[in-house]
Amino acid sequence: MFKRISKTACAAAAFAAVTLTGASAETRITYKSAKAGSSYYQMAVEIAEALKKGTDGEFSVTVEESQGSVQNVMEVRARGADYVFTTPPALVGAAQNASGPFEGKGSDKFAEIRALFPIPSLTMHFVVAESAGASKIEDLAGKTVLLGKGSFGASEGEKYLELFGIKDQVEIADAELSNAVAALKNGQIDAFVTAGSWPAPNVIEAAASVGVDVLSLTEEQIAETKRTKITIPAGTYTGQDEDIVTTSLPVVAYTTTAMDDDTAYQLTTTFWEQKEAMGGNAPWWNGVDTALMANITGKLHPGAVRYYEEAGVELGEAQK
Structure with a gap:
């Protein structure tokens, strides 16, 4: 009886290990940008495809339609570690100061917003x-x-x-x-x-x-x-x-500190590695370069900071 139970337990443990290994091989990301049919929604689709290609399928990106940048920021309050969204840096500042469209709608979650990379302005x-x-x-x-x-x-x-x-x-x-x-x-x-x-x-x-x-x-x-x-x-x-x-x-892709450093690092690395190929298919990506990093007025995710420091991209102290 003991041997039979042990074999069953071992088999269950082995199955669980395989399942966990399979799950860890795919990182799921939700990317929220703009209204369907807009150029920024198309950019989101292009980024999703580039991340999948650049990681050999390790990143699985779901693109969500949005009604605009304010909504993207507001949803930070209810989203988790897989959430990536786009917005102008000025709106992040407004959210963190509970001003403008965020007056009376402040949240501690807004302080956790961190930048990853710029997209076309x-x-x-x-x-x-x-x-x-x-x-x-x-x-x-x-x-x-x-x-x-x-x-x-x-x-x-x-x-x-x-x-x-x-x-x-x-x-x-x-x-x-x-x-x-x-x-x-x-x-x-x-x-x-x-x-x-x-x-x-x-x-x-x-x-x-x-x-x-x-x-x-x-x-x-x-x-x-x-x-x-x-x-x-x-x-x-x-x-x-x-x-x-x-x-x-300026428009920037953001996440929050809920995302782990390694995922943010890989997201940022893959974006820049795939940008040239993206520009070959959609010329608006050719207008994105590291000079646009100066437009990011808030903090970068630590994982993104690791990429930029390795790539020799100069960052401001306020961005780190």
């Missing part, structure tokens, strides 16, 4: 038909401009028109941003404003089919916006012979 594009003859943002006075509705680009574009004193001199088109290229083609508008990772698909289409100028801002104007300066290299769009200097809203 939301980049402002002021796109003008060549026939409109505009070379600077002040030249939009007297023109019809499509801003769209309810997006970061729409609110930011309206803010800039007011900041630079031409809001009352611009006719704002009552149309959705999805109609921008068609409206530009048929002469209904002179320009449109869009914010997204570069190269932006709607700007690529407009540049190739209509011929456009994408306006640069001056250093003084960029300072006035209080946004982050970014340069879109010459040649990014058809007919673009010079760099475009504009503004951006």
Whole structure:
């Protein structure tokens, strides 16, 4: 009887060991970014595929649709060690200070948020038909401009028109941003404003089919916006012979201290190792480099810090 029980116990123990080994071979990650159909949701899918490929299937990433960055941060309160999400660094700061959209909604969990790596920034594009003859943002006075509705680009574009004193001199088109290229083609508008990772698909289409100028801002104007300066290299769009200097809203992939250091290290390492291949399939990844690390204003996950120190990437003391 004793021998039979021992054999059964041994068999059960062996099965459990195999099961645990199999489970440990796959690290499950939930990645929450943006609305389905958006460029940032597509980026999430690309990251999920890159992590799976780069770890030979060790990482299994589930991409979740999101209603926006504020929701992504708020969900930190109920999520565990497998949670990765994207948001601008400024929103993390707001959450940790219980300010802005997080006023009255503070949580100790927000103090545990840690950065992993930057992803393409939301980049402002002021796109003008060549026939409109505009070379600077002040030249939009007297023109019809499509801003769209309810997006970061729409609110930011309206803010800039007011900041630079031409809001009352611009006719704002009552149309959705999805109609921008068609409206530009048929002469209904002179320009449109869009914010997204570069190269932006709607700007690529407009540049190739209509011929456009994408306006640069001056250093003084960029300072006035209080946004982050970014340069879109010459040649990014058809007919673009010079760099475009504009503004951006940095976006970063985050997790929390609940994630163990080794997982954060492997996530960060695999992202950077796969970035070049990702850029070959989706050019917006080519705009991501370690220079964007300076835009991360809060702390990095210790596992990510290990990667950057090994890679020789200089970090600020506040990031460690």
